[in-house]
Amino acid sequence: MRGLAFVLSLLILTRTGLPQEPTAPLIPNPARASPPPLPPAAPFTPLALPTPKASAQAQPSRTPAFDPAAATREWLDSIPADQKAKSNAYFEGGYWLILWNFLVNALIALLLLVTRVSARIRDFAECTTRFRAVQVMIYAIPYIILTAALFFPLTVYEHYFRERQYGMATQTFVPWFAEQLKGLVIALILGPLFLVALYAVFRAAPRTCWLWATAVVVAATFLFSFIVPIFIEPVFNKYTPLTDPKIRDPILQLARANEIPVTKVFVVDASRQTKRVSANVAGFLNTARIALNDNLLNQCTLPEIRAVMAHEMGHYVLNHIVKLAFYSALTFLVGFALTKAAFDLLVRRYGSRWGVRDIADPAGLPLIGLIIGAYLFLITPLSNTSSRVVEREADIFGINAAREPDGMAKIALKLGIYRKMEPTPLEESIFFDHPSGRSRIRMAMDWKAANLPNGTFDPSVGKPK
Numbered sequence: 001m002r003g004l005a006f007v008l009s010l011l012i013l014t015r016t017g018l019p020q021e022p023t024a025p026l027i028p029n030p031a032r033a034s035p036p037p038l039p040p041a042a043p044f045t046p047l048a049l050p051t052p053k054a055s056a057q058a059q060p061s062r063t064p065a066f067d068p069a070a071a072t073r074e075w076l077d078s079i080p081a082d083q084k085a086k087s088n089a090y091f092e093g094g095y096w097l098i099l100w101n102f103l104v105n106a107l108i109a110l111l112l113l114v115t116r117v118s119a120r121i122r123d124f125a126e127c128t129t130r131f132r133a134v135q136v137m138i139y140a141i142p143y144i145i146l147t148a149a150l151f152f153p154l155t156v157y158e159h160y161f162r163e164r165q166y167g168m169a170t171q172t173f174v175p176w177f178a179e180q181l182k183g184l185v186i187a188l189i190l191g192p193l194f195l196v197a198l199y200a201v202f203r204a205a206p207r208t209c210w211l212w213a214t215a216v217v218v219a220a221t222f223l224f225s226f227i228v229p230i231f232i233e234p235v236f237n238k239y240t241p242l243t244d245p246k247i248r249d250p251i252l253q254l255a256r257a258n259e260i261p262v263t264k265v266f267v268v269d270a271s272r273q274t275k276r277v278s279a280n281v282a283g284f285l286n287t288a289r290i291a292l293n294d295n296l297l298n299q300c301t302l303p304e305i306r307a308v309m310a311h312e313m314g315h316y317v318l319n320h321i322v323k324l325a326f327y328s329a330l331t332f333l334v335g336f337a338l339t340k341a342a343f344d345l346l347v348r349r350y351g352s353r354w355g356v357r358d359i360a361d362p363a364g365l366p367l368i369g370l371i372i373g374a375y376l377f378l379i380t381p382l383s384n385t386s387s388r389v390v391e392r393e394a395d396i397f398g399i400n401a402a403r404e405p406d407g408m409a410k411i412a413l414k415l416g417i418y419r420k421m422e423p424t425p426l427e428e429s430i431f432f433d434h435p436s437g438r439s440r441i442r443m444a445m446d447w448k449a450a451n452l453p454n455g456t457f458d459p460s461v462g463k464p465k
């Protein structure tokens, strides 16, 4: 489902997932340079947390025995070697998949152009109707089906066989394939509509189309962020209100404390597809919705759940949807400007051979896909970094809201099943769209070492005398 998926996948950027790890260790605790005997906190045993109350009245002094670097090491060393090797292999395989996806996308585009299949579909569309918008729709449908079919070998490897090989998937082939078909149907509804808008802009303002095309993407992004939770997600998963007050109430309490206008928490049955733990906060203002997946609910303790949910609330409170939409607008602004220049250059040279006339000609869609695909491939480190920085912000918000450093560390270990825990700094800056497990645990331990006081207030009265 590429070609078009390059656009749609970026639109989906508006959804924020998972709890993350911080990028860089915070300031090392100057009080403790050497890694002394490890702290008593036993990694992986539930509920060893010093609750905020325990240190409530204490001065913000550093506990001399607590060394965040050593504590981080201890958490990391608690991962069995075979599990670590498996997670590294899985995640590093993902680096290559970025390359394969780019190459396959490019090959498919070239194939459609060189064989003039694209031109023939356009000719067919032009014979069928004289309405340009309808022509774009008629072109888009076979284009989407063809690219999805040609991409299928890579899709089935990446999203089915590989996920099963690493024990992440819970689906057998038939339900998995059925979901792919549902996705294709959705792409066949939304894709042509998006392309009609895009090509209207290409026809109306061929010179400045890069500017207007960006506006179309931004509008589609916002539209999408409304459509996805209401119409698309329910096609794949069920969202039901969480009823267990032991989990629901602490989450709502966290939401209230952070001015998030929700009265319900939803559980999504993600275990149908995967064993991954995740959660999200979607929507704006009063369309806000907090959801966690059933894997999180079933595999994690309350401190861990609070850590995850506080992170997600951070995305909401810090307006990350808007921020990411802005980044994606910038990305597309540059992307479309480059695309326009490269498109004109290539069409001048190869246009007659491919049967492509100009940017307003739908037959050139594979070429646009090729150029944008190459651009997005090249800026992978940049897009990952902008995401990682935002995730780190949510981590910082989350740890201060939930005050669950050990919960955060445990979740980082759980996410480490599919995300390399200890990358090199260069690797982290290029390939990580979330902070690594090590960075996150270090953040949690730095927070713990700082030993913040709770502040003084009387929770039982309104205005203290």
Ligand SMILES: [Zn+2]
Pocket (backbone or CB within 6 Å): 016, 017, 018, 019, 020, 311, 312, 315, 391, 394
């Ligand atoms: Zn996040």
